[in-house]
Amino acid sequence: KAGVTQTPRYLIKTRGQQVTLSCSPISGHRSVSWYQQTPGQGLQFLFEYFSETQRNKGNFPGRFSGRQFSNSRSEMNVSTLELGDSALYLCASSLGVTGGSPLHFGNGTRLTVT
Amino acid sequence: QKEVEQDPGPLSVPEGAIVSLNCTYSNSAFQYFMWYRQYSRKGPELLMYTYSSGNKEDGRFTAQVDKSSKYISLFIRDSQPSDSATYLCAGTYGNNRLAFGKGNQVVVIP
Numbered sequence: 001k002a003g004v005t006q007t008p009r010y011l012i013k014t015r016g017q018q019v020t021l022s023c024s025p026i027s028g029h030r031s032v033s034w035y036q037q038t039p040g041q042g043l044q045f046l047f048e049y050f051s052e053t054q055r056n057k058g059n060f061p062g063r064f065s066g067r068q069f070s071n072s073r074s075e076m077n078v079s080t081l082e083l084g085d086s087a088l089y090l091c092a093s094s095l096g097v098t099g100g101s102p103l104h105f106g107n108g109t110r111l112t113v114t
Numbered sequence: 115q116k117e118v119e120q121d122p123g124p125l126s127v128p129e130g131a132i133v134s135l136n137c138t139y140s141n142s143a144f145q146y147f148m149w150y151r152q153y154s155r156k157g158p159e160l161l162m163y164t165y166s167s168g169n170k171e172d173g174r175f176t177a178q179v180d181k182s183s184k185y186i187s188l189f190i191r192d193s194q195p196s197d198s199a200t201y202l203c204a205g206t207y208g209n210n211r212l213a214f215g216k217g218n219q220v221v222v223i224p
Contacts, residue, residue, distance in 0.1 A: 042216035090157050105157035
């Protein structure tokens with residue numbers, strides 16, 4: 001069974017631009033979560049989607065948004081990029097909602113903002 | 115105070131030694147506990163998933179949960195150079211929130 005697939009693997013953007021990251025969950029998984037990972041802060045929760053509905057949201061500004069499609073694939077968008085948005089963005093999928101079933105992560109999208 | 119505290123290390127051990135990693139958590143509502151392994155330039159890989167207090171073993175890996183002390187541990191027996199990675203502990207609590215430790219870097223020296 002294929003794992004969680006994230007595209008693209010690497011992105012370089014300029015301050016003020018916007019970016020869209022894509023995630024395909026493991027087949028059959030209906031929950032998709034997004035995390036930001038930085039050396040200083042570790043893994044920080046962005047949001048979780050289940051059956052196309054946002055179920056949980058972390059403490060990130062409104063510039064960070066996401067959505068989930070009917071096939072469970074998910075996208076994350078960051079508008080008006082700032083230097084501090086440089087990070088590894090990880091997508092994780094699970095069978096059900098977080099907790100009741102474990103998260104399986106993709107290899108992430110490394111975003112660099114210059 | 116972070117919800118999950120984890121000593122970042124790094125922790126260096128000789129090949130064949132037992133690696134012992136620990137995390138503490140502050141919220142008694144934590145229910146499920148996980149350990150992840152993350153290699154450089156890769157996403158976290160699920161190693162262990164457990165619910166109850168006690169030990170869970172999977173090959174060379176043992177996860178230990180002590181809910182009364184709010185303490186979770188991971189032991190790696192017969193460590194190999196391929197075990198060199200960052201290990202992350204995590205726990206879930208109310209409304210399906212998941213909190214991660216910052217990760218503990220482990221280096222196994224051949």
